[in-house]
Amino acid sequence: MPSFLFHNGRFLDPHSDELLEGMEVLVEGNRVKDVSDRPIQSSSAVRIDIGDRTLMPGLIDAHVHIFLSEVNLTALEDVPLTLLAARGIAALRDMLMRGFTTVRDVGGADHGIKTATETGIVDSPRLFIAGKAISQTGGHADFRHKTQGAFESPCSSAVSYTARLADGVPDVIRAVRDELRKGADHVKIMVSGGVASQSDPLESVQYRADEIEAACEEATRWGTYTAAHAYTAAAIMHAVGAGVRTVEHGNLIDVEAAALMADRGAFLVPTLVAYDSLRRRGRDYGLTDYSLAKNETVLDAGLRSLELARAAGVPIGFGSDLLGQLQNDQCREFLIRREAMSPQEIIRSATLVNARILRREGQLGELVPGAFADLLVVDGNPYEDVGLFADLGPCLSIIMKDGCFHRNSLSS
């Protein structure tokens, strides 16, 4: 079992607001074996001097869609599944190279691609999947043109591979059970209008309370939870009141909705970079005027949502939600959040809070004995500059996932 002893650098424990000096970390196999402020003895470990750099846990992104490989989602109609998979593999590899050693896919990624990541066929972060996102007819994941009839498209196309429609309690129960049967780690439902969809007003509140309750109950009995796409305060109240555990986006949250989330222990997963990126680059990739207009509404409210959630004591996770060609903006989420959060809080979102969302405390998002050996060595101090995280990780000397180096420029 290969083992590595990291020494002589600074240590970023996301529980602490300061970097720690003089810490040593021993990795054995795919786990952290020991973390100590005293020299760790190991006769077999390869010693890695990290110099003046910072050792920290790998990052977690709690809102990605590796299979939504087009900004204009209706273009997925023309994407065969083989191309979808190939693009997904490339997206995963790039996320890992940015320092994300775990990602939570909230609609699209399936058991097949997850198996590929777990068996080492592809270089990838750890992947948690929702299977298909579940939407009501005419809801946020109903990608059909207005002229189109049946949702199911030919099996060689991506358009119906990432989402499914379910209406009414029995149908929602069947859809949730089916996604869980196919290996979903969590359930994703759409409970408000969205930016990329072409039929639904942003303010629409989607799914009846009994439908959401049914989805949440099925997920809970399976031992997991439900994540909901929601923008407005009304949709958030509706979803959290019916048992949703993580609110995705939440840009138009208000004081009352934030208070309910705090009371119920729900998490907010903001994805501010998605709107910033759509404004700057969406039109280049075919985003419609209808979507661009909706984007302006949620973009303007984004930072305020962080402030409201923070003030209410809602745990804030870290997401990006970038579609297709925009995914290389993933690390801009760190920069945008600086307006409303400290670097320590931002990094905590992308480590400890996201690990709680995944129910992997002590396993992911921190380097403690027994945790997975998912770690980064950063050239500089991320608590002073979250801009050290950038596309393809120019400031990352080491990227280790599951005890394996995916980059190591410090030792040969």
Ligand SMILES: [Zn+2]
């Ligand atoms: Zn999303």
